[in-house]
Amino acid sequence: MGSDETLRASLLNKSKKYEKSSFDVLGICCTKEARLIEGILKPLEGVQDVSVIVPSKTVMVSHDPLKISASQIVKALNQAKLEASIRAYGKEKIVNTWPRPHIIACGVLLVVSLFKTLYHPLWWFALGAVIIGFPPIFLKSITSIRRLTLDMNILMAIAVVGAVALGDYSEAGFIVFLFSTADWLETLARYKAASGMTSLMSMAPQKAVLAETGEVVDAQKVMFDSLIAVLAGEIIPIDGVVVEGRSEVDERTLTGESFPVLKQPGSQVWAGTLNIDGYLCVRTTAMAENSAVARMGRLVEEAQSSRSHTQRLIDTCVKYYTPVVVVVSATVAILPLIMKMHNPKQGFRLALVLIVSACPCALVLSTPIAYFCALLKAAQMGLLVKGGDVLEALSQVKAAAFDKTGTITRGEFTVREFHVLNSDIPLQTLLYWVSSIESKSSHPMASALVEYARSNSVEPKPDDVPEFLIFPGEGVYGQIDGKDIFVGNKRIIQRALSQEVPSMERMEGVTAGYVVFGRELVGAFTLSDSCRTGSQEAISELKSLGIKSAMLTGDSTTAANFAQNQLNGALEEIHAELLPADKVRVIKDLKSRVGPTMMIGDGMNDAPALATADVGISMGISGSAVATETSHITLMSNDLQKIPQAVRLARRTHHTILVNIILSIVTKTAVLGPAFAGYPLLWAAVLADVGTCLIVILHSMMLLRENNVKAEKNGLAESNRPDKSCAKQNCCDLEASVKQCQSNCCRAKEERSKQDQVDMTSCGDDSAAKQKPNSCQSHCCVMPTTEKGNTSNEKSHSDNQKEETKGKGNSCQGECCGTSYQEEVQRREDCGNGCCKNLDEFPKIITE
Template sequence: MATKNEKKMTKSYFDVLGICCTSEVPLIENILNSLDGVKEYSVIVPSRTVIVVHDSLIISQFNIVKALNQARLEANVRVTGETNFKNKWPSPFAVVSGVLLLLSFFKYVYSPFRWLAVAAVVAGIYPILAKSVASIARARIDINILVVITVGATLGMRDYTEAAAVVFLFTIAEWLQSRASYKASAVMQSLMSLAPQKAVIAETGEEVEVDELKINTVIAVKAGETISIDGVVVDGNCEVDEKTLTGEAFPVPKLRDSTVWAGTINLNGYITVKTTALAEDCVVAKMAKLVEEAQNSKTETQRFIDECSKYYTPAIILISLCFVVIPFALKVHNMKHWLHLALVVLVSACPCGLILSTPVATFCALTKAATSGLLIKGADYLETLAKIKTVAFDKTGTITRGEFIVMDFKSLSRDISLHSLLYWVSSVESKSSHPMAAALVDYAKSISVEPKPEAVEDYQNFPGEGIHGKIGGKEVYIGNKRIASRAGCSSVPDIDVDTKGGKTVGYVYLGETLAGVFNLSDACRSGVAQAMKELKSMGIKTAMLTGDNQASAMHAQEQLGNVMDVVHAELLPEGKSQIIKEFKREGPTAMVGDGLNDAPALATADIGISMGVSGSALATETGHIILMSNDIRRIPQAIRLARRGKRKVVENVVLSITMKGAILALAFAGHPLIWAAVLADVGTCLLVILNSMLLLRDVHVPGGKCHRAEKGACDVVGDMEAGLLPKHCKSGCCGKKNQQEVMKLDKTSEGHGHSGCCDKKREDKVMIVRKRCESRCCGDKIQQRDQDEVKQSCHNKAGDTEEIRLDISVKGCCSRPVADPVVASDGHRESSCCESSRKGNNEEACCEVETNESNCSSREKHHSHCHSHHHE
């Protein structure tokens, strides 16, 4: 019976425009708690959204809306989680009230027009009065009651124009506030409704609801369609846009057996996909759930402000009463002035702007993070992220790609063949999810050894050491040198193992006997060096914590240009946790990890950042922040965003207090303007929302430097892979279309090529660069290997095309090409692609460089040989 009821559970989204601040949350909770069939709910104040999980057989969406609207909360159903903002224009009450107020100013021409101000009050007061009655019925005080009291008192003092101004300003400001809230939440709602609601069965062509799909169902996805559920490609190939999910700037190619995710877009090609998860368990659904939970959480600052607001409103109301009672008791002559002053103070009793100052800024920061491929699981983690002093990184799969290649595999026993040893090793490793295991299994298959994981018994994993399994009566231990103790061997025998180039060394034991040894190589991820430099520029200490050997760790450090402040190698998981505890003494610490061995360190750190889609399930559960892509450069972006969010909270709090203080100061100075107090109250809420929305905008990295400036040896593709624009130059820079061409070329040209800024094509694995010599091109900072050959064609001033070969032997900053034909001694024409001066027999050309890069001299010279043989 329980299972049957569980299938009827529905998650519904409601836009509740009557939510002003957190003071409405208890009201909504009381209403929903009284409804049968409501299982759970959450109220997201900044986006004015209520999410309800309910049994649709017991209570419908209509009944929930009806219950909410009895309290005048202006609720309506949002279809399939999408934003549906209905109030595109102000309400008729506000419009009529405004027109009548405007006409009332003609009282200075014809006095009876002053009564139009009273008509303006009558026309606009209804929605405010209705909400006040609903609040009184539920024994709660809100801004609507305060406004009604203020308007009534103002009319009693015959200040008709001021009463009309209060009504109009309040209603129109509430509408503006609703519009701003809608715009702030629109980005998040589009993110939370990425996956389509229907899918097409490949075999029959039938369109079905995504919720009805079972695991291992094969669906069809055409070019241009959004993939509806997680799965594996079983037929066809295409390119997929994963930007909305991971933040990846460029299309990702998908072939047979490639994994695809719900919410990503098939750009070209027809594919069939076998589902690997239910709709509620796919990555985009989990992401939406995490985002909802994060939005509903509170920071420490917000909890403090909410606590203070409980006492603020009663205290201000009491003060307001004192300004009426005491002067009346003393029988002062200017009683009207004191009544105005009391009303100004009364209107200031609602702290909505102050209450919204933190949650709206937090909401916008979480939204920006999610749309950038960063899932922050709670508001507290965002607040802590802004204070981070140290960031520690695991090496394998985090700093490095985690794509190991077996460089050597040896059997150390004459009695055991390499084939047999590989069979035992690959069978046991098939049980592991470590990147090294995949490399060993692939290596075995490459030499026709087929592993049999089903034959393995007593499989065990020893974090930081290795694994064990029993197969064919053999006790097999595989891992680093620490695995020797597990095998019953006190120490690793002294054998000759190649550790050059930072290779990772592994050992194979059969019982207590060392039976084999192997080494693997890995490469750094693109952009890691740049990320470390950014963190350092932000005053953050960086550290590498790895269980790998010292030689491998130091090799990675050298590849990164020695940017890491601290390197610790050969660590057990407990060792990583201990070092994190030491770092925490210096200040808040973040740990970035990918695998099972990182889970304890991620949990120990103030902020655990796990590599989401590629990371292990345990690491993802442990991490406080999930990095949806493998781009480490997202980490300094996240910290920078958190710091901006913290600044916005401070700005909002100062703005709220200053506005209230200014109006009260003006009142005490002898100018108690009631309409100004109302405008300050609702206007502050609007300004807080608009100021927080600035977090949704992209901000240029401080300093304006090109990310192509100084690359580490690891940055093979560099900024092209990240989709960054080229650096500054006098005549403009390349567009994104050309960058994509360059990226494809760099990935297939075996390291050769010139990352220039003109149109690029590929021909016979040699990059053809077509440059118009009449126009200037960007001064690109190029790092190429010595003696790289680049085949380049350059248009001369006459429009002819000549092909030349460049031997670039010096790292430098190339300038625009200028193809001035030079006649060589052999009768052929020699064309220089640089601004050149002839030397000797014209075999050398000198290239003078102008660049805007701060790390390149303004005029730099280097020599390059430019040869072109073109028969006249």
């Protein structure tokens, strides 16, 4: 135990010793500069690690600030003429949207030189274009020579000098102009691609308002456990917990969820999310630099440094490609002179074409730029992917294994029964033991038992539990008042008593638990859970993508089968009553039988399976820290429909990379083929080289613009809210508001507009047109048609609200049918006579 504490202290000191700084390095062109930067920085004292991100021209350095500062790192980089600067988050880079003056002048002079057939002396203008446009290329090439790096600038400089030596000033001018213009366009394209990252990193505001004094301060200076005030319409600056106020918060920037979430005292809020319509007083739970959005930005940026198998293969090929082509071009240039051929200029021109073609920038960029855009797109969707290699593995997945509790199901248990099996122990005492021990656990069942105890006026006292142990897949052990207590499923009973116990799962869909005191079974209870909204749709989508789905759960077979029934048999395999080691075994079996496998889970007992799978996906908000750390992808929301979206994104990325690679190779071949056939076009070689780089970048950027396939087909299908989603109604208009998502929601916008003017209370299909709550129209829920035969004893939620809320203004029974999640609604006690209780309809018909 002592060694563990020593190791933990060592790691803690190490994490405090080093800090991570980010730098913008404009001199980065391709992976050659990356190797150069690593060679410059890694030998410096105090530098622990260096990561170079080529697409965004970013360098991240982990260093000891007492030994080497960020400004010293910038100085070291700039000595190699890399144009480095310390990154300032929240400030956008200034990029010229217009070409530099020398490029414009070069282009004008070239256009004038084209009229040399009319007036011969105009050909000198082409030489003028070279003189004006060549110096920047020449200076960069000198810098590259000093670095001992053979890059595009050196190759282009050789091509320009060669063209001038041949007396072809027009071609030399075109090389200068094409290369300079393409370089400018490429810079703009890279900036556009990286601007998404900049906005991601600066989502949280730089200022915060202290609730106690009203003082506006720098968000970076707000300490942990401080109170901040957030007004309606403001962005939350720091992660925290609401202590006062009630409002809806738009979390789409962080979770990708399209609809607001109700926040009230006790709710967690995140930096970078928008407070829509109310005042919130928030107690901070992190420093600004450690907020969820800041961590997300850092993770996405760090993910760029991980290289996929495809990228490593390309880098290996390029390592030999350039030197080989340079040697071949030198041979082609010298051989005609040695052999005293009739036209040595033709060989020299061919050598120049080969020199230009020796630059593999497009091929080198084909993979990292695509992964850069895909990782950024994933972050915008609420998915944290830990590298391009993860996307590559995800694109090949053939099987998906789901944990049940907290993943397929909500993980929000309710205690259905609690029985004392020893008459000498009062219920209050047993609840005190159980709740005090379970309050030290993060399992969803534990929180249900704690809440049940509180509902019976028993307050847990975790400080009274000096010893506490977790048995993954079984339960927990705690010592309280000198007594040994075990709480868990039937496996914990076998551990504590070494005997079998009768099952309590008399009802379908319940999970049984037991309490052991000493060597005696003293209590038993049952809990129930329900499937998460969108689980069935997510599994069905995976099936349509050719991915086989299985459930892996430590719960009983009865509970597993009940969940399968709720999913309408969507799962193809069910594995119940599994220990963590059993889940690992099943994952290995799926990998051998089906192919690459992903595991989706949220708990500590899922961590081994997440690590074993080819791709591990954890539920970020509800999941345990261990599961999040072990997984390869983290869902920032609890929407399982993000998983098929992630698979589609991974497959599109894989396709994009293949197209980029093929395009890079084909353009080189298209230039070299005619050149060897006797038509060496130098300007075409330059255009093919720099033009392909630009096309590769622009093609990869399409990943940032692509919408989810399901959204394109079904309208607002992103939400897991049944009252908000139009997917099941085949809504084809992405701009249609929820109140317009009726069975005939594809009607023209003008028709919808007229209808809204006639009946602003319209909230559902026509059969329920007269049962619309005026107080709910801003976040209107689709009203179901009242079933025949029930009209005499039922009335709509809206009518009920109208009667109960007269004189209360714009109220709907405490926003019972507002924009809060269905799960939240079901927990509300002020929703009136069971309103919104039914899981199949939302809002629901209630009985008078």
